[in-house]
Amino acid sequence: MNNSQTARRMQSVRPSPTAAISDQVRALEAAGKQVINLGEGELDFATPAHISYAAIAAIVQQQTKYTAVAGTAALKSAIAAKFARDNQLRYRPEEIIAGSGAKQLIFNAFLATLDAGQQVIIPAPYWVSYPDMVALADGEPVIVPCEEQNGWKLTPENLAAALTPAMRWVILNSPGNPTGAIYSEQELQALAAVLADYPQVLVMADDIYEPLRYDGVSFTTFAQAAPHLFSRTLTVNGVSKSHAMTGWRLGYAGGPQWLISAMQILQSQSTSNPSSISQAAAVVALNHPATFFDGWLQTLDKRRQRVLAMIAATEGLSANTPEGAFYIFANCQQLIGRVTPEGETLSDDKALANWLLTQTQVAVLHGSAFGTPGYLRIAYAVEDSLLESACQRIEKACGLLR
Structure with a gap:
């Protein structure tokens, strides 16, 4: 060799x-x-000053040690409050995890749940990393083309046609990268109706662009639109786009305890906790109004x-x-x-x-x-x-x- x-x-x-x-x-x-x-998916705005000052204060106060793998109690509380306030989702601390960016959490979720031959529906156009993450986790990406005339969104008909007994995940990114498409509550409910007959299929709601919406368009996350599938949904978000904190590398997710626990085990053997300084900054970012x-x-x-x-x-x-x-x-x-x-x-x-x-x-x-x-x-x-x-x-x- x-x-x-x-x-x-x-x-x-x-x-x-x-x-x-x-x-x-x-x-x-x-x-x-x-x-x-x-070509780069990064806001040119500066991280708001009050968030940066919180990070400086954390350094001065020597919050520079290891934390719990899935995040500090203060950060989990701030994440839970955000989900409840903005999305009407109720997560317990053991159903929440923070990681070094939403990207890490998505990868960990696939690595924790995919065996060889299991499939993941990825609507196209898609964020560039989805197929490669699935492949690295030994899964099979199933690319489902979406049409420009349908607003670049997955339809119930296309979803139904792509589902197989080997299907493990469906990814829904809204607002979407690269198209900016946003699923309405009714569109998500129509997709949920199709998934009701496939109990083995999990849903990944990648909501990283959630607040970036124009013309008064509302936002609904999948578990909010389909509460009967709450226990099958991983809701992924972060502070990179909402607070111009890309370099801080801080993402978070809420989901069923068994999945969050598996992701935490993986994280404990790879990166361990996200930066303690970034966590302290994210607490302030999530707890303060985004004026x-x-x-x-x-x-x-x-x-x-x-x-x-x-x-x-x-x-x-x-x-x-x-x-x-x-x-x-x-x-x-x-x-x-x-x-x-x-x-x-x-x-x-x-x-x-x-x-x-x-x-x-x-x-x-x-x-x-x-x-x-x-x-x-x-x-x-x-x-x-x-x-x-x-x-x-x-x-x-x-x-x-x-």
Whole structure:
């Protein structure tokens, strides 16, 4: 055996496309290019000051030791209060876990529950990490394409057609990455009616973008819409998008005790507790009113409208108006096959995204990374002047294609 040979499981996993685009951007910047990154899922706002001060206070007070694996009692209490206040969900402390980001908790949930051959329904377009997480846990990703004309949402008919005796999970991400789609309470109830006949199937509600909603659209999480499936639902959330705390790496989840216990055992043998400082900051984040958020939403909505205006003005691009998150999932199929001024034929969405990066120094992500070729994901959570420049560059560049 070659001593540099990796485990067989690594053959089924790819590097995160979002991390890859960030690496490309850094390489171009190191070469002296001024790149505008519309490929990264991160708010440009600063973490609110009162949260940062809470972290500083925790350091000064020497809250720097190991904590309980699943989180401190204070953090669990704050998480339980958030779920009750915002989602009308009641979780006991033993039904709650905090981890080093929501991403870790999703991975731990799959690792704790999937055996070889068991399946997970992943509606496409999907967050890039879902299929690889499932594969790493020896599961089988079942990609269910969702249609632009259906608002990019899983329908009861598509769900029913995909369900098998081997099915273990269904993932529902709302508001969605990369589309910004939000499931209504009635839509979730219709999906729950289908799942009633499949008692072995668990539901993962990935609500990480919960507060990022526009035009007065309401939010309902799956267990809230379908309380009879509460015991089969893992509700995942975190402070990265709601409080601009991506680098703090703090996610949380509520679910049935048997599942939370299994996830805690896994966590005890891998990362152990999330950062004690991040936990102290998250307590303040969750317990204090988010008075800053209305201002954030107004800024993001203005940016959303600017990108939509650019798309409307760019021949060959179109897009649904997203209800949430901070992405536009733009249809670029009319640009596929066109020729650049340099004589290159753009064979697919990845080629288009690469051309935009190299020629205009604007980074976007190709839809193929999300399981839906022929689209581009444009993240608009960047400073206004940068976004304006990026929109002008994209519109001008697309106009050069023949």
